[in-house]
Amino acid sequence: MKAVLLGTTAGGGFPQWNCACSLCVRARSGELPARSQDCLAVTGNGTDWWLVNASPDLRTQLAACPLLAPGPGPRDTPVRGALFTDAELDHALGLLTLRGGAGLTVRAPDAVLHALRDQFDLRTVIDGYAPLEWRSAESSFEVAGLRVTVIPVSDKRPKYARSSTVDGPWVVAYSFEDLASGGVLVYAPCLASWPDGFDEVVAGADCLLLDGTFYAGSEMGSATGSASGQAFMGHLPVVESLPLLERFPDVRRIYTHLNNTNPLLDPSSPESASLRAAGVEVVADGTVVEL
Ligand code: MLT
Ligand code: MN
Ligand code: ZN
Numbered sequence: 001m002k003a004v005l006l007g008t009t010a011g012g013g014f015p016q017w018n019c020a021c022s023l024c025v026r027a028r029s030g031e032l033p034a035r036s037q038d039c040l041a042v043t044g045n046g047t048d049w050w051l052v053n054a055s056p057d058l059r060t061q062l063a064a065c066p067l068l069a070p071g072p073g074p075r076d077t078p079v080r081g082a083l084f085t086d087a088e089l090d091h092a093l094g095l096l097t098l099r100g101g102a103g104l105t106v107r108a109p110d111a112v113l114h115a116l117r118d119q120f121d122l123r124t125v126i127d128g129y130a131p132l133e134w135r136s137a138e139s140s141f142e143v144a145g146l147r148v149t150v151i152p153v154s155d156k157r158p159k160y161a162r163s164s165t166v167d168g169p170w171v172v173a174y175s176f177e178d179l180a181s182g183g184v185l186v187y188a189p190c191l192a193s194w195p196d197g198f199d200e201v202v203a204g205a206d207c208l209l210l211d212g213t214f215y216a217g218s219e220m221g222s223a224t225g226s227a228s229g230q231a232f233m234g235h236l237p238v239v240e241s242l243p244l245l246e247r248f249p250d251v252r253r254i255y256t257h258l259n260n261t262n263p264l265l266d267p268s269s270p271e272s273a274s275l276r277a278a279g280v281e282v283v284a285d286g287t288v289v290e291l
Contacts, residue, residue, distance in 0.1 A: 001044050001146060001178035003185050003207075003289045004068070006051075006061035007036035008282070010213045010235075010259040011090030013057065021223040024260050032266060035285050036061055037090045038189050038257040040209065041068060043078075044145025044178045051082040052174060052187055054094030062097075064286060080144065081105035083137060086171040086190050087115040088158050095122060099129040107137040109150070111157075111170045119161040137172065142179070149175040151201055154192040156234040171234075175201060183291025185209070189257040192234045194244055202248050206291050210245070211235050212255025212282065215262050215271050223261035238264065238275075246278050252289070253280045 007013075014035040015024035026032045036057035043049045049068055055061065062068050062079075070077045081104045084091060098104060108116075113134055116122045126132055140149050155168035173188035184205045188198075191211040202208055213235035214220070220233075238255065245253050255264060255275070263269040264282050275282065 001042065001176060001181060001183050001185060001291045002046065002067065003176070003291070004041045004065055005209070005254075005256060005283060005285065005287045005289070006039040006041055006065060007055050007057055008256045008258060008285055009035045009037055010257050011037060011088065012260055013037045014258070014260045014265060016260045019260055021261055023223070023263070023265050026266070027260075033284065035258070035265070039091075039094065040187055041065070041079075042144070042146060042176055042185070044143075044176075044180065047078060048080045048144035049078045050080055050143050051094075053085055053091035053189070054082045054098065055090060056093040058094030058097045061285075067288070075102075077101065079104070081107065081132075083143075083148070083174060084108035084112050085153075085173065085187070086156070086158070087112040087120075087161060088190070089160070091189075092116065092122060095126055099126050102130055105133040105135060107135045107141070109169055109172050110136050111164070111166045111168050114166045115158065115161040115164060118166075119158075119164060145179050147177040147179055149177070151175060151186075151188070151195070151198075153188065153190065153195050154234065156190065156192055173201070175205065178291060181291060185289065185291055190234065191236050191241070193236055194241070199247075202245075202251060205251050207252040207254065207289050208245075208248075209254050209256050210241060211257050212238055212262065212264060213257050213259045215239065215264055219259070219261045238262075238271075242275070242278055242280065245280055249279060254289075255280065255282050258282065
């Protein structure tokens with residue numbers, strides 16, 4: 001299996017267009033590397049690739065990734081479709097970039113498929129260019145030489161769908177097992193709390209890509225000076241997940257979906273040093289994991 005971390009930040013990216021926090025200022029000046037919004041691509045057979053989430057930065061993410069380049073025919077692409085972990089805009093808007101692409105499939109939890117019709121009708125808009133196949137991501141299925149297992153995570157609805165009465169799960173994680181190599185990758189970019197049974201999921205993985213949105217729950221307020229800015233916003237902070245991750249030293253553990261206020265974006269911060277001491281990583285956009 002190959003997995004490409006196409007983007008590694010939370011909604012807004014790094015730097016975020018309207019943010020003057022000290023980290024965004026340093027990214028704008030080039031002192032820290034800019035990063036795009038969370039998105040993954042996976043393949044088991046090396047020829048068929050699936051996006052996992054579709055970020056608003058998808059056009060530049062695809063252009064920067066030789067493994068996902070079009071060809072050999074003039075309109076051939078190795079991209080077969082996208083799996084969604086949730087219906088958040090930073091995970092869904094990239095579908096608009098794929099409009100007109102022939103033969104693509106989207107697989108998502110039922111609640112997400114509903115939201116993308118009932119609250120934010122991306123489905124009708126996209127299907128007006130070229131119809132996609134919209135399929136429920138049921139408990140387990142195969143794509144591109146990978147067995148995909150759906151792991152229900154939470155019922156956190158996007159703000160635009162807060163009034164929806166559709167049953168969850170609204171947020172899932174995915175486990176990808178390479179049917180040939182046996183390698184297992186778990187992708188969980190939106191984790192409100194440590195779900196029941198997640199210990200077993202992590203223990204069975206070779207590599208875990210985990211929600212690292214906030215280092216600490218107080219971060220939004222202290223970085224932006226906003227009194228209301230507390231907010232775990234449905235994301236378990238690193239200070240709480242890191243001690244749990246330390247119990248799995250044999251698993252490669254990588255934080256992703258970092259918010260622009262997160263001190264882990266600065267490799268010279270004390271927080272980054274603690275992470276390295278725990279054997280847990282933050283990696284650059286474009287990093288390829290092979291299992
Ligand atoms: C989230 O991850 O909590 C959402 O993407 C937030 C947002 O984009 O507004
Ligand atoms: Mn997000
Ligand atoms: Zn910022």
